[in-house]
Amino acid sequence: MWLFQFIIGSVVGSFICLVAERVPIGKSIVVPPSQCPDCQTKLRFFELIPIVSIILLKFRCCYCHHKLPVSYLFSEFIIGFLFLLTDFGNSYSMYIFFFSLTAFILTLTDIFYLIVEPKLFYPFLLLLCGFHYFLDLPFHVITGVFLFIILTSFNYVFTEAIGGGDILLITSWGVLLGNKSLILLLFIASGCALSVSLFCRLILNQKIEQLPFVPFLAFALFLILYLDK
Incomplete structure (x- = not known):
């Protein structure tokens, strides 16, 4: 159960980071879908797995090799941890x-x-x-x-x-x-x-x-x- 809560929390954390990144500059949180911030290539499904994917990719885009922001990993981990601490x-x-x-x-x-x-x-x-x-x-x-x-x-x-x-x-x-x-x-x-x-x-x-x-x-x-x- 705790693992399931952490996974759900990490998914929410990834979305929260996207919201914080896009809303202040007036961008939609729906379009475009998640993409590399440098080459704008749309990320594939396995590249969207919270925490695991960015570590396996060694914090770099597999298309342009641009360094990916650690903010997503940070957000996924923190919100996942908050989910573990919460009795819903x-x-x-x-x-x-x-x-x-x-x-x-x-x-x-x-x-x-x-x-x-x-x-x-x-x-x-x-x-x-x-x-x-x-x-x-x-x-x-x-x-x-x-x-x-x-x-x-x-x-x-x-x-x-x-x-x-x-x-x-x-x-x-x-x-x-x-x-x-x-x-x-x-x-x-x-x-x-x-x-x-x-x-x-x-x-x-x-x-x-x-x-x-x-x-x-x-x-x-x-x-x-x-x-x-």
Whole structure:
């Protein structure tokens, strides 16, 4: 059963990656079908097998030998793992799953394009709010309003220190999570982002001009949601 759940999850993960890759640039998620990003050759069935195919192909297109993005493997593995952690017969477990899924797909758009894609952010937020209301969980509106004012003011003083999409994302999560969880989330995310930045600067001798922050927020959210279960 666990293997079946992981396989289904990895298939969903592959689709999620495609959505995150195409939606921000206005491309259809149906047409064209999956293809090599370099030579645009349509992939055959055996080349679409999650995780296995890209490893067997050694991360290269078998037609043009262009290097294939590891984002698909990453997405397939992570979503497959989330499926293993989810009890789909339990409403709260499904809520945590969709919360994590939202964070992950926005992580991908932030990595690909440095944006929190509105076409994905708002529908997933409505879904989460619906689950939140159905489970009779509290909405921390005051926390959200206070946080929005603080972050916006900070961004006004330090121009573009925080992306507008990041502010909306953090604010909405604040409404759902509340004070304590949000403070912990920001502490973990900021600490991880700072560590990566220092590692790149001091060890790799590379200066990062723009560091996607959503991946760190998503990682912190995952820890909070699943370690608190």
